[in-house]
Amino acid sequence: MQQAPLPRLRTGIPGFDVLVGGGLIEGTSIIIQGRPGSGKTILANQIAFHHASQGGRVLCATVLAEPHERLFQFLSTLSFFDRERVGVDIQYVSAFDTLRSGGLAAVVALLRREIIRHRATLMLVDGLLTARGAAETALDTKMFVAELQGHAAFAGCGVLFLTSALLDDGSPEHTMVDGVVELAEQIGVARSSRWLTLRKTRGTAAIGGRHEFEIGADGVVVHPRLEALLGFSPEAAEMSNPTPEELTAELAADRRTPRVNVAIEGFDHLLGGGLPCGSGTLIASPSGGGKTLASLCFLAGSTLAEPGLMVGFFEPPVRLVRKGEAVGLPIARLAGSGALRFLHCGLAVRSIDAIGHEILTAVFDYGIKRIVIDSAGALFRIASNPGRVVEFFFALTSVLRQRGVTVLTTWETPDMTGSTSTAVISTDAASGAQGGLWSSQIYSSCDNLLSVHFDDRGGVLRRILRVQKMRDSHYDPQQRELQIASDGLRLVTTAAL
Incomplete structure (x- = not known):
C-alpha cells in the first residue's frame, strides 16, 4: 500500500x-x-x-x-x-x-x-x-x-x-x-x-x-549540480532506460535525421547535408582559426520558429554582432527580431551550474533550437572544481539533445601550425596539466568533431578545416581551406592541399 x-x-x-x-x-x-x-x-x-x-x-x-x-x-x-x-x-x-x-x-x-x-x-x-x-x-x-x-x-x-x-x-x-x-x-x-x-x-x-x-x-x-540533478530526475531515468516496446518502435521508425544548415559555402556538402539536428558538435582550433565566425554562421540560420542562443565568455554581444556583420551575416537583424539571443557570462561572476540552468531556462522559455557555447575552455577556467566540468558538459548536452537542440561548442588549442591531429589533442592553455585528458573527454562526448589548423606551406598562411568524426553519419573526409572574406566564409579545395 x-x-x-x-x-x-x-x-x-x-x-x-x-x-x-x-x-x-x-x-x-x-x-x-x-x-x-x-x-x-x-x-x-x-x-x-x-x-x-x-x-x-x-x-x-x-x-x-x-x-x-x-x-x-x-x-x-x-x-x-x-x-x-x-x-x-x-x-x-x-x-x-x-x-x-x-x-x-x-x-x-x-x-x-x-x-x-x-x-x-x-x-x-x-x-x-x-x-x-x-x-x-x-x-x-x-x-x-x-x-x-x-x-x-x-x-x-x-x-x-x-x-x-x-x-x-x-x-x-x-x-x-x-x-x-x-x-x-x-x-x-x-x-x-x-x-x-x-x-x-x-x-x-x-x-x-x-x-x-x-x-x-x-x-x-x-x-x-546539473549532473546530479539530471541523474536524480525520474524523467531522465525513463529516457535512459526505454522499455522493450519503446526500443522496438524506435528502431522501426524512419531514422533519417533532419539536417541543420550552416552559412558557410561548401560546409553542408562536406557534412552530407549539414549538421544532424539535435547533435553536438565541437570545433577546435588555435586563436584566429575562425571558430567564433563559424559559430555565427551556424546561428545565422536561426528563425523565430527555431531561435538560436549564443553563450559567450570573452566577446560581448555588440562585438559579436559587428564581427558577424563584417562578413555579411545578418546577426543584428536576427537579434532585433528575437530569433537570436545572447547570454554573455564573463569569467569571474557565475558558476557553471548557474550558467547551465540559464541555458536550460532559455531553451524551455523561448524554444531555443540552436546553441553555441563559446568556449568549453572557459568552463574549466571558471569552475571551482574543474574535474567535474566533463560530467557537467555531458549532462547539459544530453538534455539539449533530448529536446532536439543542435549544439556547437568551440575549443581553443595552443598550436598555431601543424597537423590536424596535433591541434586536436593539444592541451588547452586554460585547463592546465589536465587539459589533454579533459579535452579528449570533451571530444568523446560530442557527436561531431571539426578541427582547424594553420598551414604555412608555400609562404601562405591558410586555415585548414577537417572533419575528424561524425557519429552515425556520412561525410567527406577531404580537408578544405577555410577562407574568410567580407562576403562570407567558404570552404575550397586548393592545389596546396
Missing part, C-alpha cells in the same frame, strides 16, 4: 526545494551550520519571510547579544525583507538575558511560551553555539535540543537551529535533529564560491554532495 507523501514546507529558496524533494518536511528540525559570514542568517530569514507570506507564523529567537535592529538594518537590503510583517506574523525574541540569568532551562521555558502565544508554525533559533557553551555537559546540550524539539512538535512547529560551529556527525546536536545543512565559502583567485551541503536528511530522498549558491539582492539562490 502506497503511503501518502509527507506535507512539505516550501522554503522559497530558488533551487533548494528541489534538493530536498519539494521542501522541508513540516514539523522537522534542521541545523543550519557554517562559519560567520557564510549566509546562515540570510538563508534562515529568507525561509521565514517566505513561510509568513504563505500564511505561516514564525518565531525568530536569538541567544546572541546582537540587537534585532542591527539585524533588520542588514536584512532591509534584501528584497524578501518586509518590515510590515515584523511583529505581526514574524516575531523576534531575544533569549540572551534569559540565558545569562536562568540558563538553558529558562530559555526552553521562554520559547515554549512564545511558541504557544504566537501560534508559531516555524521557529528559528540563532546561536546554538552560545547555548552549547552554556551547557555543563554534552547531555545538557542534547536535552536542550530535545526539549525544544518536543515543545515545537507538540505545537506543530518546525525548528531551524543556526550555529557557527562546524559540528561533526557524532555531536549531540546532529544526533537529535532531522537534517543538517552546511554552508561554506571557498576563496579562489578569480572569484569566491559559496557551497551548500546536505549533511543529513531524515525522511526524504535528497540530492547529496556540494551545491553552489549565490547571495544577491533577492537573497540566496542555490544552483544544484
